[in-house]
Amino acid sequence: xxxxxxxxxxxxxxxxxxxxxxxxxxxxxxxxxxxxxxxxxxxxxxxxxxxxxxxxxxxxxxxxxxxxxxxxxxxxxxxxxxxxxxxxxxxxxxxxxxxxxxxxxxxxxxxxxxxxxxxxxxxxxxxxxxxxxxxxxxxxxxxxxxxxxxxxxxxxxxxxxxxxxxxx
Numbered sequence: 001x002x003x004x005x006x007x008x009x010x011x012x013x014x015x016x017x018x019x020x021x022x023x024x025x026x027x028x029x030x031x032x033x034x035x036x037x038x039x040x041x042x043x044x045x046x047x048x049x050x051x052x053x054x055x056x057x058x059x060x061x062x063x064x065x066x067x068x069x070x071x072x073x074x075x076x077x078x079x080x081x082x083x084x085x086x087x088x089x090x091x092x093x094x095x096x097x098x099x100x101x102x103x104x105x106x107x108x109x110x111x112x113x114x115x116x117x118x119x120x121x122x123x124x125x126x127x128x129x130x131x132x133x134x135x136x137x138x139x140x141x142x143x144x145x146x147x148x149x150x151x152x153x154x155x156x157x158x159x160x161x162x163x164x165x166x167x168x
Contacts, residue, residue: 047086048086053147053154054078055152060076060148062075062146063149064144066124066144089143104125104163107121112155113156119148120147120159122145124144
C-alpha cells in the first residue's frame with residue numbers, strides 16, 4: 001500500500017467510509033489496506049521556503065536549504081538577502097512500531113507566473129537510515145533541497161513535491 005502526497009495539498013486525510021466504520025469499530029482500513037492494518041497518512045505542516053534570494057548575474061546559481069537546522073547556502077550568481085528560510089516539515093501516522101519508507105523525488109521542476117524555470121534537486125531529510133513509527137504510530141520529519149537556477153531570471157518560483165510513504 002503506497003500513499004502519495006503532493007505539496008500544495010495541505011492535508012491528506014485517509015479514512016474508512018462511514019458504512020465500513022459502523023460494521024467494524026476496531027478495524028483500520030480504507031479498502032486498500034490489509035484487514036486490521038492502519039493505513040498510512042502524511043501531513044505536511046510547512047513547505048520549503050528559501051526566503052529572499054537575489055540574482056546578481058546571468059549565469060544562475062544554487063541555494064541549498066539543509067533539512068537539519070535550516071541552514072541556507074548559496075553559490076554562483078545567487079545571494080542570500082536574509083529573511084527566515086523554512087525547511088519542509090511533515091508527520092506520518094500508521095501502525096505503531098512499523099518500519100516505513102519515505103520517497104522524495106530526484107528532481108522537481110518549478111516555474112514562475114511569467115515563464116521562468118528552476119528546479120529542486122538533491123532532497124535531504126533528517127530521517128534515520130531505517131525510519132520507524134513510534135509507539136503512538138507517528139513519525140515527524142524535516143526535509144530540505146537544493147534550488148537550481150540555470151539562468152539569470154528571478155521570480156516567485158513554485159512547484160509541487162510528490163512525497164510517497166509505504167510500510168517496509
